[in-house]
Amino acid sequence: MFRSAVLFFALLVALLSTTVTNAQEPATITVQKGAQLFAHIAGISGSDGASATNILTNDLTLSGAFTVGAADTANFTITGTSSGSSLQGSVVDRSGNSVLEKTYSGDRRQIVHQFADDIVETITGLPGFATTKIAFVANNSGRKEIYTADYDGANVRQLTRDRSISVSPALSPDGSTLLYTGYQSGYADIYRIDLGNGARNRIVKSPGTNSGASFAPGGGSFAATLSKDGNPELYLIGLGGGGGRRLTNTRASETSPSFSPDGDEIVYSFDNGGQPQLYRISARGGTGSRISTGFGYCTEPSWSPDGKKIAFNVRSSGNFAVAVLNLGSGSARIATSGSDAEDPIWTRNSRHLYFAQDSALYLLDTQNGKKTRIISGLGKISEPTASR
Amino acid sequence: MKTSISSLIRCTCIALLVLSLGACANKKNKDQFAGVDGDFVSGTPLPDRPGDGSSFLSDNVDKSRFQPIYFGYDSTDISSSESSKLDEVASLLTSGSSTIIVAGFTDERGTEEYNRSLGERRAQAVRSYLISAGASGSSIQTVSFGEEMPASTGSGEESWGLNRRAEIGVVK
Numbered sequence: 250m251f252r253s254a255v256l257f258f259a260l261l262v263a264l265l266s267t268t269v270t271n272a273q274e275p276a277t278i279t280v281q282k283g284a285q286l287f288a289h290i291a292g293i294s295g296s297d298g299a300s301a302t303n304i305l306t307n308d309l310t311l312s313g314a315f316t317v318g319a320a321d322t323a324n325f326t327i328t329g330t331s332s333g334s335s336l337q338g339s340v341v342d343r344s345g346n347s348v349l350e351k352t353y354s355g356d357r358r359q360i361v362h363q364f365a366d367d368i369v370e371t372i373t374g375l376p377g378f379a380t381t382k383i384a385f386v387a388n389n390s391g392r393k394e395i396y397t398a399d400y401d402g403a404n405v406r407q408l409t410r411d412r413s414i415s416v417s418p419a420l421s422p423d424g425s426t427l428l429y430t431g432y433q434s435g436y437a438d439i440y441r442i443d444l445g446n447g448a449r450n451r452i453v454k455s456p457g458t459n460s461g462a463s464f465a466p467g468g469g470s471f472a473a474t475l476s477k478d479g480n481p482e483l484y485l486i487g488l489g490g491g492g493g494r495r496l497t498n499t500r501a502s503e504t505s506p507s508f509s510p511d512g513d514e515i516v517y518s519f520d521n522g523g524q525p526q527l528y529r530i531s532a533r534g535g536t537g538s539r540i541s542t543g544f545g546y547c548t549e550p551s552w553s554p555d556g557k558k559i560a561f562n563v564r565s566s567g568n569f570a571v572a573v574l575n576l577g578s579g580s581a582r583i584a585t586s587g588s589d590a591e592d593p594i595w596t597r598n599s600r601h602l603y604f605a606q607d608s609a610l611y612l613l614d615t616q617n618g619k620k621t622r623i624i625s626g627l628g629k630i631s632e633p634t635a636s637r
Numbered sequence: 638m639k640t641s642i643s644s645l646i647r648c649t650c651i652a653l654l655v656l657s658l659g660a661c662a663n664k665k666n667k668d669q670f671a672g673v674d675g676d677f678v679s680g681t682p683l684p685d686r687p688g689d690g691s692s693f694l695s696d697n698v699d700k701s702r703f704q705p706i707y708f709g710y711d712s713t714d715i716s717s718s719e720s721s722k723l724d725e726v727a728s729l730l731t732s733g734s735s736t737i738i739v740a741g742f743t744d745e746r747g748t749e750e751y752n753r754s755l756g757e758r759r760a761q762a763v764r765s766y767l768i769s770a771g772a773s774g775s776s777i778q779t780v781s782f783g784e785e786m787p788a789s790t791g792s793g794e795e796s797w798g799l800n801r802r803a804e805i806g807v808v809k
Contacts, residue, residue, distance in 0.1 A: 393785070414782070414785050416749060416753075416785075432694070432785075434690075435694040435695055436686065436692055454686075455683075456682075456683035456685060456686055457683045457761075457778075458757040458780055460753050460781075461753070474750075476683070476757045476781075477683050478682050480680040481757050500680075502754045502755075505751065520758075524711070548747070548750070548751040549750060562751075591749075592748055
């Protein structure tokens with residue numbers, strides 16, 4: 250039953266992609282050249298049409314795949330009807346052929362984001378990330394607390410009110426669970442929050458410092474740094490906090506684990522008696538091997554969902570910047586400008602990065618260098634995390 | 638067919654080579670492993686936290702009895718000027734049954750999670766020093782606050798130098 254369902258789905262996907270490719274052969278080539286596609290929003294009618302148009306325009310612009318503009322230059326024309334919890338959307342190409350026709354229901358903003366992701370994925374073949382959820386640390390209450398928000402900075406919500414130090418958040422791939430490091434006990438413990446019902450549990454309270462949780466791709470376990478053995482080491486831990494398995498055995502410290510998309514490997518920062526460097530290790534543990542980046546001081550790596558790149562923090566001439574390493578070519582380049590850009594995290598499309606700079610949260614399109622401020626005005630924002 | 642057989646042989650040879658290398662590595666590691674469950678214990682494992690809930694932030698911990706231990710930038714080395722402070726702590730621990738909590742801190746530069754680890758290593762460096770000076774590891778707990786709770790809030794080397802520290806809390 251399952252197999253036939255999978256087969257049917259695969260056929261459906263094949264069929265759909267063939268249709269799209271046939272209808273939009275020139276468009277596909279254009280995307281590969283890295284040029285812009287032009288989309289025209291002809292009108293979204295209904296009681297929420299105006300706000301849906303604004304949200305969709307922003308979504309398609311942030312995706313980096315489209316320039317939203319006038320009808321005469323548009324490769325695609327978008328129309329729809331939005332009222333309350335319902336959205337009917339359609340996209341046609343220049344010849345008037347239907348590219349996408351779909352009806353959505355649910356939260357007013359979320360359904361527009363779903364439509365935007367469907368448009369991006371249908372036309373470019375790459376995932377959109379408008380439905381992504383983010384979390385971060387902000388200190389505007391006078392203490393560091395965890396906040397959540399939509400990918401575009403809407404719906405900002407203060408999640409913790411610990412009045413202690415709450416840091417190092419990690420959203421599960423499906424966005425349902427958040428892990429973070431809290432100091433309510435006077436020590437650094439790892440807490441798990443079920444974002445659906447708000448239930449919170451302290452799941453790692455080993456002696457010493459427990460921090461830096463990062464989810465495995467399946468969301469059922471996470472890696473973190475624990476110092477109970479007399480030295481900070483990486484552990485693989487179940488979501489319940491049990492079954493902790495030590496992955497590294499060194500005299501120096503391992504921090505900031507990030508899984509490869511297949512879950513087989515972990516990249517992390519290793520301070521082996523000198524400046525910290527990037528290392529990779531099997532998710533089953535063993536001996537890590539160094540990843541050469543050409544930079545002397547490398548921390549906070551984030552492995553891209555397509556497995557091809559690693560974003561990380563570097564220090565060069567006293568300034569902190571975000572760099573991107575291409576694993577295929579082995580070359581790394583600095584991707585940010587300005588002072589102290591920190592804590593990069595990839596989005597679902599392996600193209601954009603969230604990072605913290607000047608107390609604000611930014612989104613960077615690594616393909617064209619376009620930087621967009623997503624959230625500011627919450628004191629100092631740091632340590633962003635994103636669902637997949 | 639011929640290619641597949643030769644590649645099969647090649648694969649087998651590589652597999653055998655890898656296995657034999659693995660065996661060597663295992664043998665070597667076995668000598669290094671010193672802890673329970675075959676873990677390699679790189680330091681002295683930490684004791685359980687105090688059962689009464691005492692922490693570096695609780696009221697029953699005296700944080701003013703000893704001077705902070707200061708560190709160089711991105712360093713966990715204890716300089717000779719700082720070690721004399723630690724000798725006083727060691728004599729407290731070796732002469733009685735005191736329990737201490739060592740808290741590690743960093744300056745504001747650098748990323749947060751790296752600094753939490755750096756602070757922990759500073760606290761552990763202090764703990765290692767005290768153990769080698771005769772104190773029992775079971776009386777020393779550690780915690781890192783990273784770049785949080787700076788001793789001096791300014792930006793600049795004068796403040797940073799005061800913030801790169803480990804503080805000693807004595808459980809009363």
